[in-house]
Amino acid sequence: MSVALRDVHKAYGRTTALDGIELRVEEGEFFCLLGPSGAGKTTTLKTVAGLERPDSGTVEIDGRDVRDVEPYDRGVAMCFESYALYPHRSVYDNLVSPLRSPRHRLPAAEARERVGAIAELLGISGLLDRSVGQLSNGQRQRVALGRVLVRPARAFLLDEPLSHLDAKLRQQMRAELKAIGAVRRTTTLYVTHDSVEALALGDRIGVIRDGRIVQTGTREEIWYRPYDTEVARAFGRPRINLLPGTVTEAGEFRSVDGAVELPLPVRASAGSEVLVGVRPRDVSLAGDGHRLSGSVYVTEVLGRSVEVTVRIGAQHLSLVVPRSEAAGLRPDEPVRPAVRAENLLVFEADRPGRPGRRIGKST
Numbered sequence: 001m002s003v004a005l006r007d008v009h010k011a012y013g014r015t016t017a018l019d020g021i022e023l024r025v026e027e028g029e030f031f032c033l034l035g036p037s038g039a040g041k042t043t044t045l046k047t048v049a050g051l052e053r054p055d056s057g058t059v060e061i062d063g064r065d066v067r068d069v070e071p072y073d074r075g076v077a078m079c080f081e082s083y084a085l086y087p088h089r090s091v092y093d094n095l096v097s098p099l100r101s102p103r104h105r106l107p108a109a110e111a112r113e114r115v116g117a118i119a120e121l122l123g124i125s126g127l128l129d130r131s132v133g134q135l136s137n138g139q140r141q142r143v144a145l146g147r148v149l150v151r152p153a154r155a156f157l158l159d160e161p162l163s164h165l166d167a168k169l170r171q172q173m174r175a176e177l178k179a180i181g182a183v184r185r186t187t188t189l190y191v192t193h194d195s196v197e198a199l200a201l202g203d204r205i206g207v208i209r210d211g212r213i214v215q216t217g218t219r220e221e222i223w224y225r226p227y228d229t230e231v232a233r234a235f236g237r238p239r240i241n242l243l244p245g246t247v248t249e250a251g252e253f254r255s256v257d258g259a260v261e262l263p264l265p266v267r268a269s270a271g272s273e274v275l276v277g278v279r280p281r282d283v284s285l286a287g288d289g290h291r292l293s294g295s296v297y298v299t300e301v302l303g304r305s306v307e308v309t310v311r312i313g314a315q316h317l318s319l320v321v322p323r324s325e326a327a328g329l330r331p332d333e334p335v336r337p338a339v340r341a342e343n344l345l346v347f348e349a350d351r352p353g354r355p356g357r358r359i360g361k362s363t
Contacts, residue, residue, distance in 0.1 A: 001062045001155050001187050002025060002026055002027045002060075002062055002187065003023075003024070003025040003060070003187060004024040004058075004060040004061075005044065005047065005058075005060075006060065007021075007022065007056070007057040007058075008021045008022075008044075008056070009054060009056045010043055010047060010054050010055055011055060017040050018040050018043055018044065018054070018211045019040075019211035020057070020211075020212060021040065021057075021208070021212060021213055023206060023216075025188075025189050026187070028187055029187060029204065030190065030202060030203045031189050031205075031206065032191075032198040032204075033190065033192070033205075034192055034198040034205055034207050034208070035207060036209075039211070040210070040211040040212075041160075041191040041208055042159055042191065044208070045078060045191055046078075047059055048074075048157060048189065049071055049078045050066065050069065051071060051078075061074060061075070061076075061155070075153060075155065076155040076156070076157055077098075077148045077153035077155070077156055077157070078156075078157040079145050079157070079158045079159060080144065080159055081160045081161075081163060083140045083141060083143070083144040085132045085144055088133075089132065090129055090132070091119075091124060091127045091128050091129070091131075091132060091143050092115060092128040092129065094143055095118065095128075095143065095146050095147050095150055096115050097147065098151035099111040099151060104152060114150055115128075115146075115150055118146045118149050118150045119146060121146075121180065122142045122143075122145065122173075124139060124142050124143060138164055138165045138166065140164075141161060141162070141163075141165060142165075142173075145158070149180065153186065154186065155188070156187070156188045156190075157188075157189050157191075158188065158189070159191045160191055160192055160193065161190075162174065163193075170197075174197060178200070195234050195235045198219075199219045199223075202219065204216060204217060205218070205219060205222050207222070207227070207231050207234065209230065214227055214228070214230075214231060222235060226345070226358055227357065227358060228347065228357045228358060229347050229350055229356045230355040231355075232277050232345065232347070236279055236280070238307055238318045238320065240277050240278065240280075240345075241278040241279070241283075241317050241318055242277050243278065243315055244274075244275055244349065245260065245274065245275075246272060246273055246274065247264060247268045247269065247271065247274060248270060249270045251264055251267070251268075251270075253276050253346075255312075255313065255314075257313040257314045258313070259315060260312055260313065260317075262276060262290055262292075262341065263341050264276075264344070264360075265342065265344050265346065265360060266359060266360025267360070268346065268359065273348075273349040274347060274359070275346070275347040275350065275356055276345070276346055277347060278317070278339055278343070278345075280319050280320040281320045282339065282340050282343040283317065283318075283319035283320075283321075283337050284319065284321060284337065284340075285321050285335060285336075286321075286338075287340075289340045289341065290338065290339045291336045291338055292310075292312055292317070292337050292338075292339060293312070294312035294313075294317065294335060295310065295311050295332050295333060296308060296309075296311075296332060299326055301323070302320065304322065304323060305321060305322055306320070306321055306323050306325075306329075307320050308320075308329065310337055345358060346359050
């Protein structure tokens, strides 16, 4: 099924949760909704599921307005961040409970087989006889996710289903989610605050802020053409470098202290205040590009690569390079990092309460 929200508003007293949200998830698409706490992510899921009624606007499933359709008739299955498990029942009873309901009842043998397959996939086969109260938070989260995946549904609504897992298990589960055939064939709206998850899982990504969708697009569109500085900051670790400065008469960028000068890949009027965005992996110590003069501030080993922070005048520029390029670097050592101008992003200057919008890019 396809899912769409059109100009949906929802408020709780004086607090606005959704402020005219516009969103469409295509049939069979894995759509990631990314945003910080309080942005409206969970309210969006609950509105689609029918657990919250919008104050105005429409929620459509397969082009049909479902405003007056009960949750159990919408054909969706939702996984809550808070688990919502039956604490007095075993893991098996929690997993099989959707298959015992009047609408999704299966013969006992078939239900047992389906539960076994999902438990094996999620790595909880050895926990089926345990009480939920005996489980860790990570185990409970996998049970909650399994209870959603076990039932037939035309759309999955997943509310940060990996947030309570440790880093290793979270990475493993991301890979499993990508590989789960049922999920990949079923429309999925996946909520997360983790940009790495969004980039790894999403066919498309929507960035939500203050109850509004700021930008939607593929991972490439979000990465290379972020709508504004806040979207740019949200993606990439280490975070993007944003250097404040102005546009010169010659059409070049000059930092506030004059220490950084870069050719601009877009036309901007002389004297304009801008922010130039440079991703750390688009700067090199050994490659080609526009050379800058600075000194090493600090280095941090990231496995096979090294994050080097270079001090250029009053600015700090982060770059990620292979360990071979950073071998022997010491604090205050002079370096000449190379910036590839074709990958520069140019934004309006940030204003109070309003991130600067992207005004150009070379490619």
